[in-house]
Amino acid sequence: MIYLDNAATTKPCEEAIEAAAKCMRSCFGNPSSLHKMGIEAEKIITSAKKTILNRLNKEGEIFFTSGATESNNLAIFGTAQALKRRGNRIVTTAIEHPSVAEPMKILAGRGFEIISIKPSEYESPQLFEDALIDAVNEKTILLSFMSVNNETGYITDSNRIYKAVKRKYPTCVIHVDGVQGFCKVPISADLISLSSHKIHGIKGVGALYKAKNTRLLPIVYGGGQQLGLRSGTEPVDLIAAFDAAIKAYPENFTLFSELRHKLMLLLEQLDGIIVNSKNSVDNIVNFSVIGIRSEIMLHFLEEKGIYVSSGSACSKGKISPVLEALGVSAQNADSAVRVSFCRNNTANELEILTEALSEGIKRFKR
Secondary structure (H helix, E strand, C coil), X not given: CEECECCCXXXXXXXXXXXXXHXXXXXXXXXXXXXXXXHXXXXXXXXXXXXXXXXXXXXXXXXXXXXXXXXXXXXXXXXXXXXXXXXXXXXXXXXXXXXXXXXXXXXHHCCCEEEEECHHHCCCHHHHHXXXXXXXXXXXXXEEEECECCCCCEECCHHHHHHHXXXXXXXXXXXXXXXXXXXXXXXXXXXXXXXXCCCCCCCCCEEEEECCXXXXXXXXXXXXXXXXXXXXXXXXXXXXXXXXXXXXXXXXXXXHHHHHHHHHHHHHXXXXXXXXXXXXXXXXXXXXXXCCCHHHHHHHHHHCCXXXXXXXXXXCCCCCHXXXXXXXXXXXXXXXXXXXXXXXXXXXXXHHHHHHHHHHHHHHCC
């Protein structure tokens, strides 16, 4: 099996599996309990919070959620509820994950003014970022965007945007969907959404970073855990695995750049390939096989034990509006293939992939 769909999810690393198993066996207490088992469980949560803050190079608070979707919803709805008296303008982009795009549609229905900026309307990533910055005004309560796009790897420079917006409008809350960017690119924001299973942790847990003095109201109510912002008993075993996965995740990405360079050279040798990933991280490469629908090529590759994607795992085979917003034609979007690496992938796997692509092109080319 050759697994090249790591932007969808990653295989849990041994460190994460062992941490979760150890916790389930010997530290299964409720972290809200006052006895020794509860206190030990709380220590695991505290350790994980410190690990995340250290990797983000931030001071602030960490709140654990069920995953990035909940983190994004908490950031967006929580900010809108907390600051709606201050203004009703929210700025975002046309290339967001559904867990951001759908909440924006709901807020629009509630009377919020949603400004969505499309990268394809600008000649460069810098001009796109300038447009995001310029869209913020005194009525803007929230600016929300992803640091790395999950379908093409497109990078939006949160450090540059954060400094520029805060200089002019310091009360505007900046939220970054950092799911694909965490551990790969620097992230600056008041709120940052994270996911464990994208970095070889275990599915079912995510986190939201909140800078100090950032106002946010809860969207889940109950027992008042996590300072009342996210009620519910924390999944200590999954949090322990998240902690272990971060500690095990490499800080040197030479492998990703080498794999990307190798893949680009191999793709150049094939007919009818157009690369859609531009201004992107090294571990995500999106390309179109002209004349062959994504679904056909994906199933052909699967028969050979090669697993890739057509884009977001949440799109379920639909043509991606994100690719259109990034300037990819409808025809090319219909034939898009996403390859995403992890630290376990090899150059030899990419050779096998491109050999299979070549065979598929000869069989299915219209």
